[in-house]
Amino acid sequence: MSTENGTENIFQEEPATKQSLRAGAKLWLAMEDDFFGVGAARLLAMVEKTGAVRTASREMGMSYSKAMKILATVEHELNCVVVSRRVGGKSFGRATLTPKGKDLLKRYEMFTEECKDFIKQSFAKHFDGYACIENERVAEERVDKD
Amino acid sequence: LKETVKAKSRLWASIDEGCFGPGTATLLEFVAKTGSIKKACDEMGMSYRKAFNVLNDLERELGYAVLSRQQGGKDGGRSVLTEEGKELLQRYERFVAECDDFVKKAFDKHFKGFTYSDEQDKA
Numbered sequence: 377m378s379t380e381n382g383t384e385n386i387f388q389e390e391p392a393t394k395q396s397l398r399a400g401a402k403l404w405l406a407m408e409d410d411f412f413g414v415g416a417a418r419l420l421a422m423v424e425k426t427g428a429v430r431t432a433s434r435e436m437g438m439s440y441s442k443a444m445k446i447l448a449t450v451e452h453e454l455n456c457v458v459v460s461r462r463v464g465g466k467s468f469g470r471a472t473l474t475p476k477g478k479d480l481l482k483r484y485e486m487f488t489e490e491c492k493d494f495i496k497q498s499f500a501k502h503f504d505g506y507a508c509i510e511n512e513r514v515a516e517e518r519v520d521k522d
Numbered sequence: 523l524k525e526t527v528k529a530k531s532r533l534w535a536s537i538d539e540g541c542f543g544p545g546t547a548t549l550l551e552f553v554a555k556t557g558s559i560k561k562a563c564d565e566m567g568m569s570y571r572k573a574f575n576v577l578n579d580l581e582r583e584l585g586y587a588v589l590s591r592q593q594g595g596k597d598g599g600r601s602v603l604t605e606e607g608k609e610l611l612q613r614y615e616r617f618v619a620e621c622d623d624f625v626k627k628a629f630d631k632h633f634k635g636f637t638y639s640d641e642q643d644k645a
Contacts, residue, residue: 397535397536397537398535398536399533399534399535399536400533400534400535400536400541400543401531401532401533401534401621402531402532403529403530403531403625404529404530404531405527405528405529405530406527406528406529406530407525407526407527407528408525410530454527454638454639455638455639456638456639476638479636480636480638483632483633483636484632486632487529487628487629487631487632487633490628490631490632491531491621491624491625491628494621494624494628495533495621495624498617498620498621498624499535499617502613502614502616502617502620503535503613503617
C-alpha cells in the first residue's frame with residue numbers, strides 16, 4: 377500500500393510509549409482504487425482552514441502538485457467536486473470545500489476517531505502483559521551482554 | 523454493478539524500529555503450515571532472501587526467536603514456530619479479527635446514506 381493517497385498511520389502523532397510494542401493502523405477508503413486516507417483528510421481540513429490549496433500544501437510540507445494529485449484522485453473516484461476553486465476576480469485562487477467535501481471529511485474523521493479508540497483498546501487487551509514481559513527479557517539480555 | 527465506497531484497513535504492531543504486520547503474519551502462517559521457510563516462500567511468491575530478512579529483523583527487534591530452525595537437508599531444513607512465535611501470531615490474529623469487525627461496523631454507521639457522485643443526486 378503506497379502512501380500516494382495519504383494513507384499514513386493514524387497513530388503517527390501519538391508519542392511513542394516505553395513499551396516495545398504499540399499499535400499501528402491505516403484506515404482508508406477505496407472504490408476501484410484507494411482514494412482517501414489520513415493525508416487526504418488533513419489536506420481537505422487545511423484547505424478549509426487556509427482557503428487555498430497552495431497555502432494548505434505549504435503548511436503541510438507537501439508539494440503543490442502532490443496536493444493537486446490527491447484532490448484529483450478523490451474527485452475522480454467519487455465523480456464529484458470536493459474542493460471548489462474560484463478562478464479570477466477578487467477571490468482569485470480561493471478554495472473552499474463543497475458540501476460534499478465537507479460531508480466526506482466529517483464522516484471520515486468521525487469514522488477514524490471511533491476506530492482509533494477501539495484499536496487502541498483492542499491492542500492493549502490482546503497484547504496486555506506481553507510487551508512488558510518481553511521488554512524485561514530483552515533488557516536482561518542486553519545487561520548480560522554488557 | 524457500480525463500485526461502492528468501502529473501508530480498508532491495515533493493522534500492525536510496531537516494535538521499536540520494526541513491525542509485525544499482515545506480511546509477517548502470513549509468512550509465519552505459511553511456515554507453520556509447510557514446515558519450511560523455503561516452501562512458505564514458494565507458496566507466497568516471496569523471495570527467500572526477503573523472508574530471511576523479515577524474520578531476522580523481527581527476531582532482532584523482539585529479542586527472541588519466533589522460529590526454531592534446523593539447517594541442512596535436501597529441502598533446506600525444517601522450521602517450526604516457537605511457543606513465543608505461536609503466541610505472537612495468535613495475539614496478532616485475534617487483534618486484527620476484532621478490529622476488522624469493528625471497522626466494518628463503524629464504516630457502515632458513519633457512511634450510512636453517503637452520496638457522492640452528481641449522478642446519484644439526479645437519480
